[in-house]
Amino acid sequence: MSGSASVRPAPVPLPDLTVRPGAPFGLYIHVPFCATRCGYCDFNTYTPAELGGATPAGWLTALRTELALAAARLDAVPDVSTVFVGGGTPSLLGAEGLAEVLDAVRDHFALAPGAEVTTESNPESTSPAFFAGLRSAGYTRVSLGMQSTAAHVLVALDRVHSPGRAIDAAREARAAGFEHVNIDLIYGTPGESDDDLLRSADAAIGAGVDHVSAYALIVEDGTALARKVRRGEMPAPDDDVLARRYELLDRRLADAGLDWYEVSNWSRPGAECRHNIGYWAGGQWWGAGPGAHGFVGATRWWNVKHPNAYALALGERRLPVADFESLDENTSHVEDVMLRVRLRSGLPTALLTGAERDAAAQVVADGLLRANADRLVLTDRGRLLADAVVRTLLA
Incomplete structure (x- = not known):
């Protein structure tokens, strides 16, 4: 990556950002x-x-x-x-x-x-x-x-x-x-x-x-x-x-x-x-600084990486956004499952589709998840295979 201050950034405009109420x-x-x-x-x-x-x-x-x-x-x-x-x-x-x-x-x-x-x-x-x-x-x-x-x-x-x-x-x-x-x-x-x-x-x-x-x-x-x-x-x-x-x-x-x-x-x-x-757990944040990622509402973005490109954009009072993506309902669901299953507080079963609940029952039977009231929690062995658990749930 170039360190030259003469390289001009090409920031892109963000769409409207609507803060989801109630999320940290x-x-x-x-x-x-x-x-x-x-x-x-x-x-x-x-x-x-x-x-x-x-x-x-x-x-x-x-x-x-x-x-x-x-x-x-x-x-x-x-x-x-x-x-x-x-x-x-x-x-x-x-x-x-x-x-x-x-x-x-x-x-x-x-x-x-x-x-x-x-x-x-x-x-x-x-x-x-x-x-x-x-x-x-x-x-x-x-x-x-x-x-x-x-x-x-x-x-x-x-x-x-x-x-x-x-x-x-x-x-x-x-x-x-x-x-x-x-x-x-x-x-x-x-x-x-x-x-x-x-x-x-x-x-x-x-x-x-x-x-x-x-x-x-x-x-x-x-x-x-x-x-x-x-x-x-x-x-x-x-x-x-x-x-x-x-x-x-x-x-x-x-x-x-x-x-x-x-x-x-x-x-x-x-x-x-x-x-x-x-x-x-589904919070929101603004990511500031070179290369930082932010996520507000349904929009995720990331800044230009080099400090010079970052400073040049902001010197012109433009947000230094390299690119962004708007998460649709399916992408948000996939990420929610991927992240929440890693927590000891567990994955709420209410988040899962019918097919995913059927898959979860098999994962429970395999000893990688345990059912805890209305949540699914990784077992000790399941923690070692967390990525495989996610793949099975979302297959």
Whole structure:
């Protein structure tokens, strides 16, 4: 992708956006900056050499304009129940920069009482002063990318932080007054052992976090990891190993009082990430920043990807929309089933067609779903085969 500032964006106009009443409304804000690129990452992020002159200050100016245009574009401006600042590496902005992000939100949107305000952070760009600044600014939740405490696993993933730094950062966040601290793990990296994963889980539990997200390593096309696998320098993740690691992790977290509430997420009671639940349970959100996706009413859109194209569009006071789609009733139904079945709260049977209920009965008989009053909930084995469950229901 070109980093040249001379490349002009070609934003497209959005159709009318009608906010669905009663559905939670959130804001996702994408920070596209990273100091280095991790080998497995295919997110819309840019290292300094790839920015083509784009700067955090220019990004923030453009973000303020997008939020102003967003508030003007909606038919009604709902109170915002959740804000999630992701990336990229938001912590590269520092506490002052992240405070400015939240100030920009408040300039154009009202935060609902008790709103959840989250930022992702790389452990290496945090400190006790950083977390204290976030709390003063109004952030309520922090998510730390740890991936593993095993040095050789971090090397395989091209992670630059030291093995123990994420745990120290989690303790610092707790000491600064953050009740909700999340740690991200990746399991199934070639060279990782069962004990490596369990030690990582134990370290997170010992740091007092109340939420853990854990994802199986996926080899994404176009990444450095994919090139290594293609050249035979590293084996592809093994599906049987991934399943065993998931079961090991689930048992260890459950024993510590963190229960699954979504296939890849565990928390203590009341510590679920409300912003992400909004994605899975039919909420709405405005996605701001380069490459961010939004969903309001029946319209989903995504922004131009490069920070320069993003800033150029907003410099002309045009929303930086690369394209959009209007979801018809069938597409909305398919996505609703795909997402809600992943939640521990379950898939309401009322959402299913007659044929889908017949298919669900067979999945229940196969031991992958259990009927719980008027909902269908994945069994432990079903969580390992969630995608296959969805395919069967929607066949």
